[in-house]
Amino acid sequence: MHRPLFLHILSALETHDSYFVQKRDVAGKIGLSSLQKVTAAMRMFAYGVSADSVDxxxxxxxxxxxxxxxxxxxxxxxxxxxxxLRSPTKEDTTRLLAIGEQWGFPRMLGSIDxxxxxxxxxxxxxxxxxxxxxxxP
Structure with missing residues (x-):
């Protein structure tokens, strides 16, 4: 994932939920950073690993x-x-088909598995x- 995209997602999450903002606990100790929390969640999604393996x-x-x-x-x-997270519109489909054509995959909608x-x-x-x-493998 490109760094600007990751930081955009991170910023949106911090704005939406204060859980992702790094805070100090009652003892004054700094808690986990938003980077750690978001990276842990993304690794679980990306690799399909269990929560304890992210540790x-x-x-x-x-x-x-x-x-x-x-x-x-x-x-x-x-x-x-x-x-x-919506169905593509006609404009979306046209744009994606043009991108596929440009990359040498005519009539392909989506990505190659x-x-x-x-x-x-x-x-x-x-x-x-x-x-x-x-x-x-």
Whole structure:
């Protein structure tokens, strides 16, 4: 994901829900940052991993990750559903078909799903993460 897009989403979430704003607790200790909470939620969505597996990467607890995911989902729907979570209009379809044509994929609407292609030089560490329905990377 491009950094400006991530920061746009982060800003929208912070504006929508104060949970994503970094605060101090009662003892004056700084809490988790919005970057940690949003990254944990996005990693769970992107890689389909469990909440406790995000702890090693983001340094955030399982219960906080689950709450972040729940609030992230609700905030995304509230902020972006009118623009992105809707059926495409005729103008959208025309624009997407033109983009596909420009990139050499005429009459294609959407993106290419490469999960059926075998990744010959897939690192061993990624085998489980990138295994398709035929059980090969």
């Amino acid at each position: 090693d990467y983001v340094r955030i607890g399982e219960s906080t990750t689950i709450e972040s995911l729940d609030r992230f989902t609700k905030a995304i729907v509230a902020n972006f559903s009118d623009e992105y 490469c999960m059926h292609w075998t990744w010959k030089n897939c690192p061993i560490a990624y085998h489980g993460m990138y295994t398709g329905h035929i059980h090969t």
